[in-house]
Amino acid sequence: MKRNLVYLILLFNSVIYAQEYFTLSGFIREAESSEDLIGANLVCENLKIGATTNVYGFYSMRLPEGTHSIRYSFIGYVDQVLEVSITEDEKVDVFLQTFAEQLSEIVLEDEASAKVRSIEMSVNRLETKAVKQLAAIGGEVDIIKSIQLLPGVTSVGEGANGFNVRGGAVDENLVLLDDMTLYNASHLFGFFSVFNADAIKDMKLYKGGIPAEYGSRVSSVLDVHQKEGNSNYTEASGGIGLISSRFMVEGPLWDESSFMVAARRSYGDLFLAFSKDSALKDNKLYFYDLNVKVNTWLGKKDRLFLSSYMGRDAFKFGSLFASSWGNETINLRWLHLFSDRTVSNLSYNFNDYDYLVSILPEGFEFDWKSNIRNHQLEYDVSYYHSNEHHFKGGLSVNKYDFEPGLIAPAADSSAIVTFDMRNKFAYETALFFQDEWKVSERLLVKAGLRWSSFYRMGSDTILVYENDAPITYDPSLAQYTNGSVVDSLFYGSNALVKSYSNLEPRLSVRYQIDESNSLKASYQKMNQYMHLITNASSPTPLDIWAPSGPFIKPLKSQQYALGYFYSSDNQMWDFTSELYYKRLDDITDYVDAADLEFNNHLETEILYGKGRAYGLELMIEKKLGRLTGWLSYTYAKTESMVSGNGAGGPGINLGKWYPNPQDKTHDLSLVAFYKLNNKWSFSSNFVYSTGIPTNYPEGKYEYEGIVVPHYSGSRNQERLEDYHRLDFAATLRPRENDRREWVFSIYNIYNRKNASSLYFRESEDFAGQTEAVKLSIFPIVPSVSYNFKF
Amino acid sequence: MKKASIYILFMILFTSCETVVEVDLQDGEKNLVVESYLEFSSKTNMGFAHVYLTESSAFYENNTPKAVSSATLTINDIFTLVEHPDSSGYYVSQDSIPAGAPEFELKITATIDEKEGAWIAKDTYTEIPSIDSIYYVYKPASPPFQDEGYYAKIMLVDPFEVSNFYHLDVFINDTLSFELNGGTKRSSILRDEYTNGSALDFEVNDAPLKYGDHLKVRLSSITEEVYFYYFNLYTLLTESNGIGSPPPFPLFGNVVSLNENFNNGLGGFQVRSVTQKTVSIQD
Numbered sequence A: 001m002k003r004n005l006v007y008l009i010l011l012f013n014s015v016i017y018a019q020e021y022f023t024l025s026g027f028i029r030e031a032e033s034s035e036d037l038i039g040a041n042l043v044c045e046n047l048k049i050g051a052t053t054n055v056y057g058f059y060s061m062r063l064p065e066g067t068h069s070i071r072y073s074f075i076g077y078v079d080q081v082l083e084v085s086i087t088e089d090e091k092v093d094v095f096l097q098t099f100a101e102q103l104s105e106i107v108l109e110d111e112a113s114a115k116v117r118s119i120e121m122s123v124n125r126l127e128t129k130a131v132k133q134l135a136a137i138g139g140e141v142d143i144i145k146s147i148q149l150l151p152g153v154t155s156v157g158e159g160a161n162g163f164n165v166r167g168g169a170v171d172e173n174l175v176l177l178d179d180m181t182l183y184n185a186s187h188l189f190g191f192f193s194v195f196n197a198d199a200i201k202d203m204k205l206y207k208g209g210i211p212a213e214y215g216s217r218v219s220s221v222l223d224v225h226q227k228e229g230n231s232n233y234t235e236a237s238g239g240i241g242l243i244s245s246r247f248m249v250e251g252p253l254w255d256e257s258s259f260m261v262a263a264r265r266s267y268g269d270l271f272l273a274f275s276k277d278s279a280l281k282d283n284k285l286y287f288y289d290l291n292v293k294v295n296t297w298l299g300k301k302d303r304l305f306l307s308s309y310m311g312r313d314a315f316k317f318g319s320l321f322a323s324s325w326g327n328e329t330i331n332l333r334w335l336h337l338f339s340d341r342t343v344s345n346l347s348y349n350f351n352d353y354d355y356l357v358s359i360l361p362e363g364f365e366f367d368w369k370s371n372i373r374n375h376q377l378e379y380d381v382s383y384y385h386s387n388e389h390h391f392k393g394g395l396s397v398n399k400y401d402f403e404p405g406l407i408a409p410a411a412d413s414s415a416i417v418t419f420d421m422r423n424k425f426a427y428e429t430a431l432f433f434q435d436e437w438k439v440s441e442r443l444l445v446k447a448g449l450r451w452s453s454f455y456r457m458g459s460d461t462i463l464v465y466e467n468d469a470p471i472t473y474d475p476s477l478a479q480y481t482n483g484s485v486v487d488s489l490f491y492g493s494n495a496l497v498k499s500y501s502n503l504e505p506r507l508s509v510r511y512q513i514d515e516s517n518s519l520k521a522s523y524q525k526m527n528q529y530m531h532l533i534t535n536a537s538s539p540t541p542l543d544i545w546a547p548s549g550p551f552i553k554p555l556k557s558q559q560y561a562l563g564y565f566y567s568s569d570n571q572m573w574d575f576t577s578e579l580y581y582k583r584l585d586d587i588t589d590y591v592d593a594a595d596l597e598f599n600n601h602l603e604t605e606i607l608y609g610k611g612r613a614y615g616l617e618l619m620i621e622k623k624l625g626r627l628t629g630w631l632s633y634t635y636a637k638t639e640s641m642v643s644g645n646g647a648g649g650p651g652i653n654l655g656k657w658y659p660n661p662q663d664k665t666h667d668l669s670l671v672a673f674y675k676l677n678n679k680w681s682f683s684s685n686f687v688y689s690t691g692i693p694t695n696y697p698e699g700k701y702e703y704e705g706i707v708v709p710h711y712s713g714s715r716n717q718e719r720l721e722d723y724h725r726l727d728f729a730a731t732l733r734p735r736e737n738d739r740r741e742w743v744f745s746i747y748n749i750y751n752r753k754n755a756s757s758l759y760f761r762e763s764e765d766f767a768g769q770t771e772a773v774k775l776s777i778f779p780i781v782p783s784v785s786y787n788f789k790f
Numbered sequence B: 001m002k003k004a005s006i007y008i009l010f011m012i013l014f015t016s017c018e019t020v021v022e023v024d025l026q027d028g029e030k031n032l033v034v035e036s037y038l039e040f041s042s043k044t045n046m047g048f049a050h051v052y053l054t055e056s057s058a059f060y061e062n063n064t065p066k067a068v069s070s071a072t073l074t075i076n077d078i079f080t081l082v083e084h085p086d087s088s089g090y091y092v093s094q095d096s097i098p099a100g101a102p103e104f105e106l107k108i109t110a111t112i113d114e115k116e117g118a119w120i121a122k123d124t125y126t127e128i129p130s131i132d133s134i135y136y137v138y139k140p141a142s143p144p145f146q147d148e149g150y151y152a153k154i155m156l157v158d159p160f161e162v163s164n165f166y167h168l169d170v171f172i173n174d175t176l177s178f179e180l181n182g183g184t185k186r187s188s189i190l191r192d193e194y195t196n197g198s199a200l201d202f203e204v205n206d207a208p209l210k211y212g213d214h215l216k217v218r219l220s221s222i223t224e225e226v227y228f229y230y231f232n233l234y235t236l237l238t239e240s241n242g243i244g245s246p247p248p249f250p251l252f253g254n255v256v257s258l259n260e261n262f263n264n265g266l267g268g269f270q271v272r273s274v275t276q277k278t279v280s281i282q283d
Helices: A002-018 A112-117 A128-133 A143-147 A268-274 B003-014 B224-238
Strands: A021-030 A041-044 A049-052 A058-064 A066-073 A080-086 A094-096 A123-125 A173-177 A200-206 A220-226 A235-240 A244-251 A257-266 A284-298 A302-317 A321-337 A342-359 A366-384 A389-409 A424-438 A443-457 A460-465 A471-474 A479-482 A485-491 A496-512 A517-528 A530-533 A544-547 A555-567 A573-590 A606-622 A627-641 A666-675 A680-689 A699-703 A706-710 A723-732 A741-747 A757-762 A770-776 A781-789 B017-021 B032-041 B046-055 B072-075 B079-083 B090-093 B103-112 B115-124 B133-139 B149-157 B165-172 B179-181 B188-191 B199-203 B214-222 B255-257 B266-280
Touching (some): A021 A080, A041 A058, A049 A058, A058 A366, A080 A094, A112 A517, A112 A555, A128 A143, A268 A284, A366 A544, A424 A544, A573 A627, A699 B032, A699 B046, A706 B224, B103 B266, B115 B266, B149 B214, B165 B224, B214 B224, B224 B266
Parallel strands (some): A173 A220, B032 B266
Antiparallel strands (some): A041 A049, A041 A066, A235 A244, A235 A781, A244 A257, A257 A284, A284 A302, A302 A321, A321 A342, A366 A389, A389 A424, A424 A443, A471 A479, A496 A517, A517 A555, A530 A544, A555 A573, A627 A666, A741 A781, A770 B017, B072 B079, B072 B103, B133 B149, B165 B214
């Protein structure tokens, strides 16, 4: 009997060994528009093998010969099950219908089981459908404001530029739009973002577990993709709001091609044109965005994409000053299918961010310009070796031109003399390789290595300081002062000034306990060679980017994360919890009263130190039913330690750990959506967070008749009051299946005067008396907007 | 113009509201506050020193600053300053001081809360170019920042061979003109980093003048250290402790404490060369 059993087993194994494997590949797209679906899933139900589409909507899976039941799915779309007969490599493109009757329109992630199954952790994906339903200030849907409702994502306050991820500074986030780098993703000083939600198809935020294909920033990657445009028919959509209006048109150009053009402009200043006052008419305040994308297939294996984004802010106040700033970017990409298992992507990007300030008072008229520009070439190849191994590798080359500041007279009568801060030049290169390895049914490992290098180039003149100390401490004056210059070194054009090279290992591990539970862990090491020069709690659009070099060292980080993921059997509930610890080396902070404007020698204002951030993120989501939404909570700490180091002296906060401006101990978001019927749906957000760090004076004195608050040398040891706010929005579709809707929203329903800042000054009403004054930005703000599609 | 100023200006203009709040503050140590000037006439090159000594206090203390009386003050160990009999804490030089020395040193010995302290401050003499002329022009309103009226302008040539830093006091009908905020007046400062060697022709009043108004411009040369003291002072008062602003900081000038009883003094000692012009708005 035993012998027969052995023969049977051997026969069975030999049958399996003899089975051939073939590749099932193709694209998963939306049926109505043929838009590629990023992160869509497919599962071979009989073999329990799964795969996910990449950013081009492409999938590849190895299957043994035979007939298989393949389920294609994506949240918000009707599943499709196909019986596929595999006798050779098969290409199957699938078009999924949107699920109009779906009760839940919440899309935070893919299906619950996919979140448990996926190796990704510390990643959030937010669909624009959900973003558009959230109550927003002035009715302006905003992706950046929306991601701040997720755990681990915050900002220092209303009107703050950018966002903070796990305590990281704003410049530590890599913000990509179709692979194009956006150096400033905000309009109107941070009130709104540059993303026109109509033009956006998908966005993904990596807070940790960042794959090796990404680099250059140490805290996060916000990867946003524009729509390709409807390949089947031309349609237009738009919206009219109180602050801005937008319009988008998309459609096919020729077979296998499409385009998308979207524009948005604010118009508060247009009302000034009606003023009888000629001087008032001349004032300006507006922003605009223009998103363009064109793509076409050239045969069956090649696809070309051309994407562009241009956006600008402009304002002018009488004859006092004028300013404008904005991004201009372009991306040209070639997608090539070498085979059913090998996909390559060659991409060229041009990114430009500039600002212009015009100071207009008579006699001192000048223009102040600054600019950062980079050309980038990237190439990557994905190889779906087997269901056990998915390899990806690539390289990128960046060329940077920094024009930190040019002041030039703006009138013949101006007394201003031209002043030009020296331009700076640099290259950044990277090579990466990663493998997603299915070790077993339960264990999935994604390991990668990125080798990044940075080359600061001439032409440039670098000062040499006595004792190599650009900054020194004067104990008698109790102040940091500039070091003594003993020499200067000139580097000619394209001469190497300084280089850095670093290995950046990345590791993610998923252990699936069962269909509903998994444990995950990740480690990442990252380097950042570009720095936004600011000592403010929130950067402004007029801050400059500076490259690493002989004095400004690269910022380094290492992050560890551990997570537990649960999804209920009926996929109604998801629960995620993550612990993280992030360590930063060679952080920069600035001495008290640092002079950062038009300073060619920033090394005289900088002290170095280390930082750490750690926290616990919890999130529970309800994904089905009339009532859906999520509750997220983060407990976190973010702090820095900057001692005097080579400069001597006490450093910052006497060399002790101090909270960063973005440190918030508790952060809670409760988001709810309720679909009453096909006409009415409602949403509400409640947010609560610990107040941001601030500083209190320890006394006061009078100088030249002015009351001056006197501060100690400590930093950020106090807190503003806690922040909380409730928003509400109602969406009305007058007719069922109508493509027009009204959105009524109220921001800050109970009109809380949340503290944005705290000032200490002499009372304006009572001479000689001093007071603390809280500055609040937004009171209750009702709004209405109208969205349409045809 | 500081970038943060533009940011805060925008915020305040368009969106924000202010509320006075009560905050629990910890009181720090008392410090000596020194307002001291050694001013040289550009015509005579002879100087006059005056010093006002006070103490710092708790933030919410609503009294006028406590004067520091009976202190001992000398300049270059030669010139003694005596306390004015009618003004406690106010010290003046008895003799004119010639501008011969490149550097001047102020020594202070004073008692605060029964503890004796000693301080020393140094500053350097700098030349002031003369104001070539002063005149006024009529301007229409340019909202929201400029009202219609007369605006006075001065003309001078910034010396090319040196870095120049200026302190500007503008008096309209004998009242200091520039406003820090509602009810608080201040001076203005200039540097020639972007105007070195240029012929300057600029407005000196931000509030408009009308017929019969009398304007006096007092232009002083100051050192780079004193310029940055004022720069940091105005930054601390207008652009710190908020979103888009750097953190506040302890602002010390050039008054160095010589013993462990006290920190360095607040305020500072300035050596200035002064020139002035006046104009009246006539029909």
